[in-house]
Amino acid sequence: MSETTINVGYLADYPDMILTCASWAYGQWGCQSGGSLKHAVARFTEGANKERIPLTLVALDKKKPVGMISLWKSDFNKRPDLSPWVASLFVHPFYRSNHIASFLIEKLEVEARRLGYIRLFLVTEEAKNLYIRHKWEELEQVKTIHGQAVLMRKDLS
DSSP states (O other): OOGGEEEEEEEEGGGHHHHOOOOOHHHHHGGGGOOOOOHHHHHHHTTTTSSSSSEEEEEEETTTTEEEEEEHHHHOOEEEEEEEOOEEEOOOGGGTTTSSHHHHHHHHHHHHHHOOOOOEEEEEOOOHHHHHHHEEEEEEEETTTTTEEEEEEEEEE
């Protein structure tokens, strides 16, 4: 598989993929934090738009979903003063190590600029180095329900 076969589009253009995205998010994070699949479906249904947050992008290999990333108003209850947040970056295990996560990050940053945002935030337990490669900066170490994590920021201007 070559990364040139991957396209990124709005979840709004692929509403049949809402359940897939919700299932990925619930399986990766929600089931470990007391969430529900129903809540995840509602969140991604709301994120299936193009003109405001929440907004979700999907990566596709031909018409098959292989990854996702979202822009949410909030993703870390301990810092409600910060917004918006990059959230739910997920690449299907069969497609990892193909630069799809990087492609999704870059596309979401473009979308955030288009919507008028100049700064983004995120929390990650495992992907700090990925974001550092995209010029994100570490703000502080934090604890999430999933364990130790890092709070990061990127200025888009």
